[in-house]
Amino acid sequence: xxxxTQTPSHQVTQMGQEVILRCVPISNHLYFYWYxxxxxxxxxxxxxxxxxxxSEKSEIFDDQFSVERPDGSNFTLKIRSTKLEDSAxxxxxxxxxxxxxxxxxxxxxxxxxxx
Amino acid sequence: xxxxxxxQPEMSVQEAETVTLSCTYDTSESNYxxxxxxxxxxxxxxxxxxxxxxxxxxxxxxxxxVNFQKAAKSFSLKISDSQLGDTAxxxxxxxxxxxASKLxxxxxxxxxxxx
Numbered sequence: 001x002x003x004x005t006q007t008p009s010h011q012v013t014q015m016g017q018e019v020i021l022r023c024v025p026i027s028n029h030l031y032f033y034w035y036x037x038x039x040x041x042x043x044x045x046x047x048x049x050x051x052x053x054x055s056e057k058s059e060i061f062d063d064q065f066s067v068e069r070p071d072g073s074n075f076t077l078k079i080r081s082t083k084l085e086d087s088a089x090x091x092x093x094x095x096x097x098x099x100x101x102x103x104x105x106x107x108x109x110x111x112x113x114x115x
Numbered sequence: 116x117x118x119x120x121x122x123q124p125e126m127s128v129q130e131a132e133t134v135t136l137s138c139t140y141d142t143s144e145s146n147y148x149x150x151x152x153x154x155x156x157x158x159x160x161x162x163x164x165x166x167x168x169x170x171x172x173x174x175x176x177x178x179x180x181v182n183f184q185k186a187a188k189s190f191s192l193k194i195s196d197s198q199l200g201d202t203a204x205x206x207x208x209x210x211x212x213x214x215a216s217k218l219x220x221x222x223x224x225x226x227x228x229x230x
Contacts, residue, residue, distance in 0.1 A: 043160070043206060043218075048215045048216075056216075056217060091160060102210075102214055106161075108159050109158055111158075
């Protein structure tokens with residue numbers, strides 16, 4: 001069964017450093033999402049992406065964040081200058097174009113620790 | 116904006132028993148989708164069950180079923196014959212019908228299945 005993959009599984013970085021989180025969505029999916037979950041809290045939407053453009057972004061997704069689909073398979077989330085409060089689990093999700101529920105399939109997550 | 120409320124932070128159930136997790140939501144939309152996601156200790160987000168708001172029939176998936184009360188904006192999850200592997204965080208989520216619509220999650224209910 002196809003699945004969303006994410007790398008790395010755990011990233012430790014120092015405050016102020018740039019990080020790039022990588023995701024490979026399911027191959028025939030065209031809608032991509034990033035969510036984050038601070039430890040012990042709920043999952044929060046960051047951004048959705050379709051046709052090489054951001055479809056929607058939350059207030060969390062400020063100028064420090066950017067997303068890119070650099071090739072036909074990867075979908076990346078970049079945080080330019082990490083802060084301590086960026087420490088969280090980051091989930092990538094994808095959904096397909098076909099009419100229906102546009103169910104979102106989640107990757108296993110990347111745990112980001114900012115020290 | 117849509118909101119999702121899960122009023123039970125923690126619940127416990129004995130193996131083989133039945134447990135119901137509560138969820139309420141607020142929206143002005145008439146058509147939308149509702150989901151329950153399971154998050155085991157691995158923190159992977161796993162879709163358990165979904166419900167389309169235009170369908171009056173409650174969704175079922177094996178031991179999992181929902182009680183969808185549209186007028187009351189209530190969407191509870193019933194787990195029958197609970198198993199130790201059901202121990203996890205359970206998140207209720209809402210999504211509009213737009214193709215790239217985000218998921219809005221509740222704060223989660225931590226379910227512990229005991230012997």
